[in-house]
Amino acid sequence: MSSLAWIDFDEAERQRAQRIMALFQERETRDELGLGGIRDSIADHLFPGTSTIQTRLRYMLFIPWLFQMLEGSAAGPDQLATEARALENRLANALKAGGESNGIIGRDAGADLQRLPSSVYWAGLGTWGIRLFPGSTDNLFSSMRHLQRNRPRVRESEDAASEAQALQIWTPALPPRPKDILEAARFRLTPDEAQFIIDRLVAQQPRSLLAFLARTGGGTADCRYIWEHPHLADFPGDARSLVGHGEVFSSVMHGASLLYNLLLSEMREKPDWIEEYQSRLQEWREGLDMPAIRAWSLDSFWQAIDHPAHRIRPAAKRFVTEWLALVRSGDVGEGRLTPAARMVQDRERRLKTSQSRFANRAVRDRWTGASGVERLSFRWAQGRSHLRDLADAQ
Template sequence: MSSLAWIDFDESERQRAQRIMALFQERETRDELGLGGIRDSIADHLFPGTSTIQTRLRYMLFIPWIFRMLEGSSAGSDQLATNARALENRLANALKAGGESNGIIGRDAGADLQRLPSSVYWAGLGAWGIRLFPGSTDNLFSSMRHLQHGRPRIRESEDAASEAQSLQIWTPSLPPMPKDLLETAHFNLTLDEAQFIIDRLVAHQPNSLLAFLARSGSGEADCDNIWEHPQLVDFPHETRILVGHAAMFSSVIHGASLLYNLLLSQMREKSEWIERYESRLADWRAGLDMPAIRAWSLDAFWQVIEHPAHSIRPAAKRFVSDWLALLTSDGIGDGHLTPAARLVQDRERRLKTSQSRFANRAVRDRWTGASGAEPLTFRWAQAKSHLRDIANAE
């Protein structure tokens, strides 16, 4: 059993900083209209610990197994980080040797990999109670210098009370590591490993939809959106309410993202892009359930999605409210001079200031034709993949 001496830092601030840095790393989190806090509040209620750059679920075990290989080392923090990188690169090679092709982080980059699997899964490991150490990987490497055979070196002047403040790195119930992990590896979970993941979710995220679906064995649902799930009626009552709000928000706000892309396409005078976004906006309008949208309560929405890890700014709430008001009154037009167009442009200008694509031609000319143009799905694709891995355990 591994343990570390207490590290003195503000855990809530550290976690907030890690989330912000993670957002900068993820390609699919483009937030041109400053609505990421809303999106992530919903996603973290439904599927906590997931990320848009996660691939396969067994990385939640690979990372603890690899890091346990470093415990007891007398190396300094920099060398430990180097050693960890080498082990993660070896894991990628072992997965290729095991016949895996899709989902390998670093499959093509090799030793040049910039985003290590540990950085992709670190927050999730903590959220699911697999990682008990509260710090970052850098914090861990700095602290591991004090480890000797998995136990902290306690100075003679320190008493039992000080030792009691030590923290474990990983949950003691972590399944055993395969002996040939770094020779040949697979993404398939064993039944015991799958049950371990379910137990962690139920214990540490009991109110999440992810825990409910993992425990109920609903991993084979092949739907694009969580609100299309065939077992939706069986979801817990509060979760069904949240999913309903998520579906409504995704439907309503998708038009703002499409209009943003259309306006830029018009400014770039790209006829192919213009035609594409005009068509997509028309399809969006045709698919709206206007009676349901008019009955939608934003006050109830803000209350339901409130999450301690995310702060939704008043300006973001005003934008959503103003967009909804336009949608339910005058409708949303295509031109630059419509109220909806002005609302979208003003919002982006305030957020990006001198880097606004509407205000800065050089920045606009570098735009490649698509920014956040897909409907929000709140990480359902990643959650669905993880649930499938649990369902296919053998």
């Protein structure tokens, strides 16, 4: 019996590092106060495989289809990477030719595109069980010849089924590739393609809210936050509980983000910015559901959001605990010397050290006036977009 192993220092750590690096390019992931691990733990429980820079759902099929077109190539890794980039650029042109305008990755950048669709969707393809190959795109290009050379041989081995599966790049259930994919493509899914994606979600992420909403067709609700969903009461118990935790966490910590922006606005001596954040902080205070906040159990929260892909550091837990105590006491003042202000400044200084906007004037002067000012929504916008694409299949 032969075996196949992917040689890398630590592929899981490599992919985790790539995800972290990618977050710095996502507008909605600005994490000035070190809450990203908590935010992403919740999001990955509710909407696994999504990211804030995904656009349309059919890319989950476009990428496998394009990469399948490379599988017969005898080219080396570098040439395969070049050919893959060319195919992804051609896809953008085909989507424009098909009448699409919104959601095309690379629509304006063309050949200068820095972040290819494959890099945006690669992790999600693995999470949903569409991609079976365990490595990165670079690993795949390096392994392509080995995969092609060994496929015929393993069919005759004693353990042919398991070894053939190990050599698979994509799930065998992948729908067939449209013949005109590089001529005129559309984002609209066919019913068979939509059912395939639903089946993958149910099989690979059965406890996620995304799989539940995909299966029940409940993802078309027009609400800004998942806790405003009209059918929240019908969610599975674990998901409903996590959504409740997410709502309180988002509400409580929003005040810290607003205060952070206010303090910087005052240091920059920007009257318009100061007035804006003072107003928003007052609205935040008035909108707090204090009975729910006082009843919120942090112990239950930490247990509910625990996720193998994310490590939440003790300092982050301590910051949330101390900020929650201030909110419960009603002691979130606006002055620079208040306990709340000191807590926010100390947190950012510890995280950014010499690049802290509170400590480094040059860095502060480059600040454009807004950092993480919206409430955390845990990628509901991306989940809702994908669910609408499922619902619109025809």
